[in-house]
């Protein structure tokens with residue numbers, strides 16, 4: 615294990631800004647993580663855990679120690695006729711885990727195919743796509759408190775999961791490191807095909823009775839067409855959350871903007887697609903210098919090459935202001951700004 619100094623993070627996060635970590639280390643075993651926590655206790659400096667770096671915007675060099683979690687491993691813990699419990703180390707690539715489940719014929723995560731990042735990063739914002747959220751399959755999480763080194767196992771139901779939210783983004787934010795996640799998959803779960811264009815894609819693929827692998831392929835095809843590849847254009851996926859508004863505001867907005875889309879949630883609030891709001895404000899395809907808004911999807915902010923994190927953040931704030939002025943709706947950022 616090497617502690618390096620003044621290390622460029624350019625290739626370690628998907629936005630691709632050339633920022634530096636004062637100290638950088640990659641942890642490949644759980645023991646290395648615990649040793650690092652002890653070391654950090656002695657030197658007392660800011661600490662940042664990095665998974666795949668696919669949900670982070672760096673606006674400056676990081677003045678402390680960046681620990682890249684690279685602990686891998688997928689282990690089937692228990693299995694019965696209906697369910698299987700799988701423990702996965704935090705540094706495992708999320709999509710490797712999805713492929714593992716699909717290969718085994720275990721449904722539950724196929725709609726989350728091709729989401730970048732690690733298994734440890736997935737519960738932090740309760741990743742979701744195509745009608746599925748990861749909270750649906752999380753049985754328990756093993757985490758360690760950074761300051762005390764105390765280890766905990768928390769049930770999925772106690773993680774306060776919400777829309778792109780969890781206890782790890784709220785009360786435990788910056789205080790713990792997720793070590794491993796135990797998933798419980800229902801081996802007999804039905805496929806979820808009614809969200810987005812999955813059914814259309816399966817038709818295009820000439821599939822009538824889809825297998826698990828077909829669903830994964832359909833989701834992957836749609837994502838590859840819709841979203842920019844971070845290896846080619848820097849981005850962190852959706853930059854903003856879809857806002858949830860009260861029915862009263864929704865009713866009054868409908869009078870002024872009859873075509874405004876909205877979906878009633880269980881909470882009684884109305885979820886509005888942020889992409890629609892941003893498109894109405896003229897942001898689709900906008901570019902200033904190397905900071906821009908992806909032409910096919912206004913939720914995605916992009917770095918065309920040499921944009922700084924501050925330039926991306928300025929652009930995001932201008933977008934938030936314009937939506938506030940036009941619709942009276944506050945857009946919240948989904949990406950972690952450092």
Ligand SMILES: Cc1cc2nc3c(=O)[nH]c(=O)nc-3n(C[C@H](O)[C@H](O)[C@H](O)COP(=O)(O)OP(=O)(O)OC[C@H]3O[C@@H](n4cnc5c(N)ncnc54)[C@H](O)[C@@H]3O)c2cc1C
Pocket residue numbers: 628662663664665666667668669670683704729730731732733734735736737738739740741742743790791792793841842843844849850851852950
């Ligand atoms: C092209 C693209 C498409 C995307 N599509 C989706 C999508 O469909 N749905 C969706 O929900 N998200 C999507 N995302 C966002 C992103 O992929 C997810 O949020 C992913 O789970 C982040 O994981 P990561 O390992 O990259 O986390 P990082 O970006 O490395 O970290 C994110 C946050 O989690 C913390 N963290 C990471 N690992 C740990 C750990 N082990 N312990 C403690 N804290 C940790 C970090 O400190 C940071 O605060 C997309 C991103 C991109 C670039």
